[in-house]
C-alpha cells in the first residue's frame with residue numbers, strides 16, 4: 215500500500231477512536247493499539263513530509279456531544295509530547311530544576327475561584343472548548359469550596375476515581391452495558407453528569423497539577439512554590455519530585471516501584487521545568503507546550519503460548535473470557551492470565567488455543583494481550599453457561615459483542631441479587647462483603663434472603679471457614695442483628711424488582727402508608743396514580759408480585775425484621791454516604807438537631823468529631839482556627855458554611 219493511502223486510513227481510524235474516547239466515553243481499541251497506530255502515522259508523516267489536515271498528530275481531543283453548557287478556555291489546553299525513552303527524558307531535563315509528577319489518567323479540569331469561592335469548573339474538552347461542570351465539581355470528595363485566597367485563581371488538575379472505588383461503583387451498576395471499562399472512563403462519565411447527585415456518589419477526587427493564574431501572589435518564578443502554595447490553600451496536589459538529569463534515576467526508581475501499588479490511575483510521568491519564565495519563553499507547537507514532556511512506561515512485553523480461554527460467569531449474567539497462558543515474568547511478577555474483555559476483542563485478535571501471543575502489563579499493572587502472532591481464529595465459544603449449564607447467547611451492543619447466560623435463575627446471577635439485598639441502601643449489613651456471600655453460597659448456607667438472618671444455625675461451619683474466625687463471625691452476626699431494624703422501602707428495594715430503586719420504593723410505601731397488604735396487591739392504575747411512578751414502573755412492580763415464589767420469599771423474610779416507619783425525606787437522597795460534623799453557631803437552622811435531621815433525611819450521617827471518615831465539616835466560621843477547623847484542614851476535609859450546605863442540597 216502506498217504511504218499516502220495508509221496515512222489516510224490511519225487518520226480515519228485514529229479519529230474514529232478518538233471521537234469515541236473523548237466525546238462518548240467509549241473505547242474502540244486499547245490505548246496500546248491507539249498509540250501503536252499513532253506512532254506509525256507519525257513516522258509516515260516524517261518520512262513523507264506530509265501531514266493531512268485532520269491528522270490527530272496536530273489536533274487535540276474531540277468535542278463533547280452531550281448537553282452540558284460549553285465554554286471557551288482562556289488559554290488552550292494542549293496535549294503533551296511523549297517519550298518512552300528515558301534518555302530522551304534525561305536530555306529534555308538537562309541540568310535544569312524539573313518537577314516530575316504522576317501523569318494522571320482521569321479527566322482534566324480547569325477551576326476558577328473568585329472571592330475565595332469555587333466559581334467555575336470546565337473540562338478540557340477538545341482543548342479549545344470545554345464543558346462547564348461547576349455543580350459536579352462542588353461535590354468532589356476533596357475539593358475546597360472556600361479558600362483563603364481572595365483574588366482570582368485559575369488552576370488545572372485531574373479528576374479521578376481510585377481503582378478500589380472503581381471496582382465498587384462498577385459492581386453497583388446493574389445494567390451490564392452501562393458499566394465502565396476503567397477508572398478514566400468512569401470518572402469522565404461521573405463528572406459529565408447533568409445531575410450532580412450521581413457525581414457525589416462516585417467519590418471523585420481532584421489533584422491539582424498546574425497553576426495558571428493567582429492574582430496578587432508572587433511565586434518567585436518557581437512552579438514548586440506554586441504547588442506548595444496550592445496545598446496551603448487546601449488543594450490536594452499531584453505528588454511530584456524535584457529532579458535534574460543526575461537525580462533522575464533515583465526518582466524513576468521511586469516512581470516505578472510505586473506505580474504497581476498506587477490506588478489512583480496514572481499512565482506515566484510528566485516533567486515540567488521549575489523556571490516559569492524560561493518555560494514560557496520556549497512557546498508551544500501546534501499541539502504541545504515546549505516546557506513539559508511526558509514519559510510513558512515502555513511496556514515490557516513477553517512472548518508466550520495461549521493454553522486456554524476460561525469463561526468466567528459473573529453475577530450480571532455476563533460471561534467474561536479470560537486468557538490463560540504459559541506463565542511469564544512481567545515487571546517483576548509472574549503472570550499467567552489476562553482478561554480479554556469481550557468477544558469483539560477476541561475476534562479482533564483472532565485468538566485461538568495454542569496461539570503464540572505477546573503479553574504486557576498496561577501501565578505496569580493490568581496484564582493484557584498486545585499481539586497474536588499466529589492468529590488461528592476464535593473457536594469454541596461455549597453454548598452453555600459454566601455456572602448453570604443453560605444456553606448462552608451472544609449479545610451485540612453498539613458493535614461490541616459479549617457472551618451472556620440466558621437463565622434468569624443462574625446461580626451466578628443469584629449472587630448478584632444477594633449483593634443488592636445486603637447493600638447499603640437496602641438491608642445495609644455491615645461486614646457482609648461479596649466475597650463472604652460467595653463463600654456462604656458455595657457452602658450451601660444461603661439459598662434465600664431469610665437464610666441470612668438464620669446464619670447462627672451454621673455458626674460452627676462459618677467459624678471454621680477459611681479466612682473466618684470467632685471474631686469476624688461475631689462482627690458479622692452483630693451487623694445482621696442491626697440490619698433487622700429497617701424500613702419497608704429498603705426491603706422492597708432490596709428485592710431487586712426491575713425499575714424499583716430506593717426512591718421509587720419510598721414513593722410507593724408512602725403512598726400506601728406502609729400498608730404491606732395494599733402494597734403487594736396494588737394495581738397498575740393505583741400505582742401510576744402516584745406522582746413519580748408511571749405505567750411502566752407500575753407494571754414492573756405488579757408483575758414481580760404476581761410470581762408466587764416472590765411472595766413466599768418475602769413472607770419467609772418478614773418475621774426476621776422489625777419494620778419501622780419510613781423517614782420523612784422526600785425525593786432522592788442527595789447526601790447518601792456522606793458524613794458530616796457540625797460545629798459553631800447556626801443561623802439558618804434553629805438548632806443543630808434541625809440540621810442533623812435535614813442531613814439524615816437526605817441519607818447523610820452526623821458524627822461528633824472530625825476524622826478521616828468525615829466528608830464535610832459544617833462551620834459558619836470557615837476561616838477560624840478552631841480545633842475542628844484545624845483538624846479538617848489537616849485532613850483536607852472541606853469546611854462548609856450553612857449557605858454552602860444549602861446550595862449543595864439545591
Ligand SMILES: NC(=O)c1ccc[n+]([C@@H]2O[C@H](COP(=O)([O-])OP(=O)(O)OC[C@H]3O[C@@H](n4cnc5c(N)ncnc54)[C@H](O)[C@@H]3O)[C@@H](O)[C@H]2O)c1
Nearest residue numbers: 231232235243244245248293294315316317318322423484
Ligand atoms: N483507546 C483509544 O481509542 C484512545 C483514543 C484517543 C486517545 N487515547 C489515549 O490518550 C492518549 C492521548 O491523550 P491526550 O492527548 O488527551 O493527553 P496526553 O496523554 O497528551 O496527556 C496530556 C494531558 O495530561 C494531563 N495531565 C495529567 N497529569 C498531569 C500532570 N501531572 N501534569 C501535567 N499534565 C497532566 C493534562 O491535562 C495534559 O494536557 C493516547 O496516548 C492514548 O493512549 C486512546
Ligand SMILES: [Zn+2]
Nearest residue numbers: 599602619624
Ligand atoms: Zn448461567
